[in-house]
Amino acid sequence: MSEWLGRLLGPGRPEVTCDECFASLDRYVELELERSDADAQLPGMEAHLEGCPACREEHDLLLAFARDHGS
Amino acid sequence: MAAEVSQTNRLAGPAAGSRGQATSRPSDHESRDWLARLSSSGSERDAALAELHALLVGAARFALNRRVSQLGREGIADLAVQAANDALVSILDRLEEYRGESRFTTWAWKFAFYEACVAIRKRRWLGREVPVEDDGWDALAREAGPDRRVEQMELLDALHAAVDEALTPHQRRVFVALALNEVPVDVLAERLGTTRGALYKTLHEARGRLRAALAAQGLGPDAQG
Numbered sequence: 001m002s003e004w005l006g007r008l009l010g011p012g013r014p015e016v017t018c019d020e021c022f023a024s025l026d027r028y029v030e031l032e033l034e035r036s037d038a039d040a041q042l043p044g045m046e047a048h049l050e051g052c053p054a055c056r057e058e059h060d061l062l063l064a065f066a067r068d069h070g071s
Numbered sequence: 072m073a074a075e076v077s078q079t080n081r082l083a084g085p086a087a088g089s090r091g092q093a094t095s096r097p098s099d100h101e102s103r104d105w106l107a108r109l110s111s112s113g114s115e116r117d118a119a120l121a122e123l124h125a126l127l128v129g130a131a132r133f134a135l136n137r138r139v140s141q142l143g144r145e146g147i148a149d150l151a152v153q154a155a156n157d158a159l160v161s162i163l164d165r166l167e168e169y170r171g172e173s174r175f176t177t178w179a180w181k182f183a184f185y186e187a188c189v190a191i192r193k194r195r196w197l198g199r200e201v202p203v204e205d206d207g208w209d210a211l212a213r214e215a216g217p218d219r220r221v222e223q224m225e226l227l228d229a230l231h232a233a234v235d236e237a238l239t240p241h242q243r244r245v246f247v248a249l250a251l252n253e254v255p256v257d258v259l260a261e262r263l264g265t266t267r268g269a270l271y272k273t274l275h276e277a278r279g280r281l282r283a284a285l286a287a288q289g290l291g292p293d294a295q296g
Contacts, residue, residue: 001292002215002223004211004214004215005215005226005230005291005292006292007250008211008230008250008251008278008281009278009281009282009291009292010250010274010275010278012278012282012292012293015275017268017271017272018267018268018271019268022181022185023168025181026172026173026174026177026178026180026181027172027173029173029177030173030174030177051275051278052256052271053253053255053256054188054192054255054256054257054267057188058181058184058185058188061130061133061134061137061184061187061188062177062180062181062184064133065130065133065180065184066177066180069176
């Protein structure tokens with residue numbers, strides 16, 4: 001699927017809501033930093049982050065900051 | 072996990088999550104110490120609040136400094152403090168929701184990033200009209216088909232028609248603003264008097280309808296064969 005079409009149509013997979021994403025974001029980021037399979041443990045997060053630019057931006061910042069600050 | 076995105080009624084900031092409710096004991100000493108100090112009183116609690124606020128300001132600055140090119144430097148420091156203030160209020164309101172599944176600081180930082188990002192988005196769109204008409208189609212046509220490939224243009228035309236025909240007026244308005252014109256969801260939520268969760272649910276449903284409409288014509292990512 002082309003980038004523009006993916007951006008418009010979203011991931012097309014089951015995904016969590018924005019509120020569920022926020023509730024699990026800290027755990028998800030730490031799993032990523034541990035190189036665990038974060039999406040297997042928190043299903044639907046990866047798809048939501050693919051489809052929601054706002055949650056994605058907050059995820060990317062938290063991941064980068066936690067990595068820099070040794071979380 | 073929700074296969075369908077459910078509507079939430081968040082008044083300000085993200086609502087409580089649905090995965091688990093009760094606070095459980097964090098496994099690491101530092102997080103247990105944070106909880107104990109924030110649950111104490113007097114000077115010990117005041118010191119913990121000041122320390123936490125400083126951490127939140129640091130996180131908010133990190134977010135804002137990455138957007139300096141879009142925002143300019145003026146007012147950035149105040150914006151970081153305001154985001155930290157708002158984050159601290161949310162954290163204290165929701166301390167019971169901390170489940171100890173991550174370090175306390177990771178849990179706390181996400182509130183600072185949420186508040187900083189919302190502030191950034193709103194500031195970038197201050198005084199700008201939210202495009203709710205089909206402003207983005209021409210730009211999309213340039214992106215989709217710089218070489219005017221037939222199949223890309225056919226897909227784009229079919230998508231445009233599906234947006235006009237398969238969506239409700241509200242779904243069309245939300246899809247055109249968020250997906251086509253990339254208006255930040257928090258900006259649109261504020262203008263429409265609703266929440267990020269409610270708008271994303273509408274977008275999710277619109278995307279489902281559009282995928283189905285395209286698939287019925289043998290087009291798009293869900294087309295058979």
